Amino acid sequence: MEILAMILAGGRGSRLDILSEKRVKPSVPFAGKFRIIDFTLSNCSNSHIYNIALLTQYMPFSLNEHIGSGRPWDFDRRDTSITLLQPHEKPDGHSKWYMGTADAIKDNIEFIKRKEPKYVLILSGDHIYKMNYNWMLNDHKNNNAELTVAVKRVPMEETSRFGIFEVNEDSKIISFEEKPKEAKSDLASMGIYIFNTDVLIKYLEDMLEEDLDFGKHVIPKMIEDERKVFTHTYDSYWMDVGTYDSYLEANLDLIKKSEEVGINLYDQDWKIYTRSEDLAPVRIGATGSVLNSLVCNGCKIEGRVENSVLSPGVTVRKGATVKNSIIFNNTYIDENSHLDTVIIDKKVYIGKNCLIGHGDDLTPNKEKPELLENGISVIGRSTIIPEGAVVERNVRICTRAKIDDKNKLIKSGETLRR
Template sequence: MKVKAIVLAGGRGTRLAPLTLKRAKPAVPFAGKYRIIDFTLSNCVNSNIFDILIITQYRPHSLNEHIRNGRPWDLDRGFTGGVHLLHPFQGLKEKDWYAGTADAVLQNLNFVRHGVPDLVLVVSGDHVYKMDYTKLIRFHQSHGADATVCTVHVPLDQANRFGILEVGEEQRIEAFIEKPEDPRSTLASMGVYLFNYKALERALIDDGDRRDSSHDFGRDLIPHMLRGGTDIRAFPFSGYWVDVGMVDTYWQAQMDLLRRPPAMDLNDRNWVIHTRSEERPPTRIARGAEVANSLIANGVVISKDAIVEDSIFSPGVFVGPGARIRQSVLLSDAHIGAESVVDRCIIDKIVATGERSTIGRIEEGDGLGITCIGKSTHLPQNLVVGRGARIGTDLTPEDFAVFESGTVPDHARVGFEPGRSKLY
């Protein structure tokens, strides 16, 4: 039984901005050590799937650099599979950019067809979860399905963000509605699909010929297959799964790792999350500093009298003397100035805060309102950045001179247009 996996990694991830202004969403760092795509790739190799195509489009450079030849995932293979990154290209039909997820696979159908797979697993590269796909394959085969959709229950107030299913006897899907305004169910698609290859090929070619299609798996291809009588089943998944496509859910998923017990155990030696690690020196924690309930990567320096609580640090973070960090995620080489306060924030790579800055705010009983600072931005000293504010990339202290009070208001948007520090 030959199984080929297709990882969809080409979306812009606009809801995760500013973290996605300079990188693809699957390449966004996660949990101090990983990239988001590491979870999907590790699920594949831990399920003995070693033939993987990664379809990219938006800002693929960080993703290319991270994956390279796939060696950390044991994917540096030749004739037996391996990992291949597929970028948009212009072919005979004079098409280049992908119109949707289904169109992306259709344009790369020759690569999918290579090796004559029996089954094709289509997964998103921007979800965080641990899943043994062999259980999905057994379910699919035992039910004699043409296609299987993995499902999870979501809160009713969030159901309109997902594809919602209605399921009958023997897990047969009877209806599939993408992002309904008034959901009638909380059973949601995980964006994980398993197809018999022939069924997938027919569906993709048919969808490609339809002028009224947006060429998306959830919005078009799956519903159209159902209307045509294709046997599609729902595979129930009961483990931890989260779509980290928004700033608040990205932050919350990492706070879930700090729970006791954690929502997802990264120390499980039976299901290792593989990644390409950076070579950094050991972490240094100075005398008088306090660190509690946090994940701290290599190369971090925490200066004297600093306090770190319920936070996650990527490699190379520097925390100045007397600074306080709470319920925050700091990415590689972030520099927090002396006596600064960082509460409930996401600080991207190479961000530097001036001394005595106050960024974000904790309001008890409310896990939302996350403040986010974009990559390579430098903040002036004594600046106050409000709760839920979003700061763009590559800004300098001079860009914040427009805030004469020295305060960026709650939920403000700053610097999301190149070369401008305008408040949005």
């Protein structure tokens, strides 16, 4: 086998908060019909890399069900497969959760040895991008590299959010700094690595840190040892949808013109594959209208949808409006309710005459101001919003929470629990 792809898909995604209460971050719906993981899986399929290992950990049920045998991505071939790997007990009786990115790979080192690939491609399952990994592999071979790291140029004012590499004129890495205050370069790590298998195994087996991480431990050690470590520069759209703000932005990027920003979902030469539901076509009624939006199968639109993304099976009744919002599967928005800049999880009921995302008060969320401060309100799965309720800005309504019929006003910055 030439190359084995190992996809890290076990992260909880705590900054996605309510959206990752009952699912792992890569399993969060995206762009209506997809999941976040679909972009990485489709990149592998389009790159003709069919030997895949998916490393899961936190709340893997939704993700496991979505992946199945890997058929939508053509992974269920005679001589290839997708393997789901979870933390497991070792022969010495020792077992633990994955503690870091490299620790997760180290815990499955016997799997790599059994497969005997020449190269190991390590990927994150929670980024939105389209990339041909063969171009990176060609760079790796041409440089006679032992490790190649995918990097993307970022604005200098954003370098403090990333691991930053300094390289020479041949793209060989000469220094690396994690989230520097004053960066020497604008080349940010994308968390995508190609290792020579023998080198990867050597470093994983030699390093004893419990929280073993590629960025913190493995890459700095290889640079210190003057190993052949190079970069591959990627210059197209890439987004880490790890926050409510970036998640909403990346979804809404998709409904802009593809030459301006975002990913072209209609490119027949690089399709994004997924496990689709069999639902009826979209129905737009006599009173319905849709402007600059993505609307998936099974939706019934009698109101107005503008600059929004609707997952399969969403209903928008007469007189209702949905603006600048992301609505997950099978949510029902009743008559004359108005939604603006909200993210709503699956199977939510919005009663008649509600105002969701209402007003100009941008008080940050009191419990989690670092997550909600720019006006987005979020409603968890299977929540019922009673008729006439008013939900203002930066509000968190947790899964299955109930609004008191006597107090239907949820003010900006509040959190409502079950």
